[in-house]
Amino acid sequence: MGDKAVVLLSGGLDSATVLAIARAEGYRCYALSVDYGQRHGSELAAARRVAREIGVEEHRRLQLDLRGIGGSALTDSAIEIPTRPGEGIPVTYVPARNTLLLSLALAWAEVLEAWEIFIGANAVDYSGYPDCRPEFIRSFEQTANLATRAAVEGRGRFRIRAPLLKLSKAEIIRKGVELGVDYSRTVSCYAADERGHACGVCDSCRLRAKGFQEAGVPDPTLYRC
Amino acid sequence: MGDKAVVLLSGGLDSATVLAIARAEGYRCYALSVDYGQRHGSELAAARRVAREIGVEEHRRLQLDLRGIGGSALTDSAIEIPTRPGEGIPVTYVPARNTLLLSLALAWAEVLEAWEIFIGANAVDYSGYPDCRPEFIRSFEQTANLATRAAVEGRGRFRIRAPLLKLSKAEIIRKGVELGVDYSRTVSCYAADERGHACGVCDSCRLRAKGFQEAGVPDPTLYRC
Numbered sequence: 333m334g335d336k337a338v339v340l341l342s343g344g345l346d347s348a349t350v351l352a353i354a355r356a357e358g359y360r361c362y363a364l365s366v367d368y369g370q371r372h373g374s375e376l377a378a379a380r381r382v383a384r385e386i387g388v389e390e391h392r393r394l395q396l397d398l399r400g401i402g403g404s405a406l407t408d409s410a411i412e413i414p415t416r417p418g419e420g421i422p423v424t425y426v427p428a429r430n431t432l433l434l435s436l437a438l439a440w441a442e443v444l445e446a447w448e449i450f451i452g453a454n455a456v457d458y459s460g461y462p463d464c465r466p467e468f469i470r471s472f473e474q475t476a477n478l479a480t481r482a483a484v485e486g487r488g489r490f491r492i493r494a495p496l497l498k499l500s501k502a503e504i505i506r507k508g509v510e511l512g513v514d515y516s517r518t519v520s521c522y523a524a525d526e527r528g529h530a531c532g533v534c535d536s537c538r539l540r541a542k543g544f545q546e547a548g549v550p551d552p553t554l555y556r557c
Numbered sequence: 558m559g560d561k562a563v564v565l566l567s568g569g570l571d572s573a574t575v576l577a578i579a580r581a582e583g584y585r586c587y588a589l590s591v592d593y594g595q596r597h598g599s600e601l602a603a604a605r606r607v608a609r610e611i612g613v614e615e616h617r618r619l620q621l622d623l624r625g626i627g628g629s630a631l632t633d634s635a636i637e638i639p640t641r642p643g644e645g646i647p648v649t650y651v652p653a654r655n656t657l658l659l660s661l662a663l664a665w666a667e668v669l670e671a672w673e674i675f676i677g678a679n680a681v682d683y684s685g686y687p688d689c690r691p692e693f694i695r696s697f698e699q700t701a702n703l704a705t706r707a708a709v710e711g712r713g714r715f716r717i718r719a720p721l722l723k724l725s726k727a728e729i730i731r732k733g734v735e736l737g738v739d740y741s742r743t744v745s746c747y748a749a750d751e752r753g754h755a756c757g758v759c760d761s762c763r764l765r766a767k768g769f770q771e772a773g774v775p776d777p778t779l780y781r782c
């Protein structure tokens with residue numbers, strides 16, 4: 333029986349691939365999805381499907397309504413989701429999002445005594461979010477091992493695993509296909525409709541479509557039109 | 558007009574003192590209370606009173622139900638709150654709590670462009686929680702400045718301020734009295750009733766009572782009996 337791992341699972345392409353990688357490494361996976369009031373709620377339905385198909389010990393969903401904080405096109409309906417690439421970090425950046433997601437994963441991991449925490453952060457074909465960079469991941473890992481009773485008492489040491497960090501979107505897709513991930517189940521679009529059908533024009537849709545093209549893999553994404 | 562600061566405000570003795578310190582330093586304070594399903598919900602009513610009396614620009618309350626994670630006497634009703642001091646870190650430790658609270662404060666601080674984040678962590682008369690130690694605070698500060706757009710784009714640098722870190726409970730109380738804090742308004746008890754009346758026997762009650770005694774300040778705490 334493998335060791336335990338907590339896997340952050342949004343229901344998008346990246347986190348589905350990460351779950352498949354963790355499973356392939358032999359971990360018993362505890363998937364965590366966080367409903368933070370993001371517009372693309374159909375991602376969470378996708379997370380359920382993905383967790384079931386790839387196989388997890390448990391899939392837990394937590395509510396944390398970041399609409400009370402706002403500051404992002406994903407959590408404030410007054411900010412429009414851009415349909416063209418802009419300069420710099422886009423308005424879809426959610427303040428401190430990965431710090432929050434990793435903190436929640438850490439809390440659950442401590443209760444489970446799961447020493448590995450997997451996250452689908454990627455610093456190649458990404459939107460320039462600061463909390464997707466290797467230096468952030470390393471720093472959070474250090475903080476995690478100072479923050480927790482389990483680590484301080486020497487029962488184990490938490491590792492933040494971001495296996496996609498240095499892969500291009502095409503490499504991520506090839507890896508996932510190799511591991512049998514059914515990407516038609518995943519939803520990446522920032523403005524997906526209730527059925528999970530994608531808009532095709534947001535930042536996330538563009539990165540995803542380009543990835544399938546470059547990987548030479550037929551794009552199974554369901555688009556609205 | 559002073560700079561902005563986000564102040565984590567539980568409604569307990571420590572965080573009320575921290576708010577008074579931040580105000581005395583001239584900051585415009587944005588108080589953040591997090592309802593994480595803790596048993597002592599009357600703390601949150603106390604937070605409202607304290608915020609009003611000491612004076613804040615805004616007091617925001619966020620829901621994050623950590624009962625979905627459990628692992629602590631404060632978030633799992635199956636674990637009893639101890640009434641005698643034990644050895645090591647007590648079961649009232651909440652996994653990754655200060656990491657989560659600071660992450661939420663960071664998210665709001667980034668939206669506000671408030672570069673100071675105040676927390677009432679204390680490493681002297683405390684329960685041995687790992688996330689109340691100076692090395693944790695320093696590490697979180699480093700992570701915060703790698704995690705956020707505002708910091709990475711050079712608009713400012715976040716500072717995590719824990720002005721009580723090295724004070725005894727008696728010193729905290731003397732400081733607060735000097736600044737005019739009305740401690741009868743605050744609730745520290747882990748098992749306070751709906752009116753905020755304290756049990757007098759939990760870890761938190763004992764530390765607080767000892768603090769008033771050592772400070773030579775009459776204890777204004779409302780006890781149940």
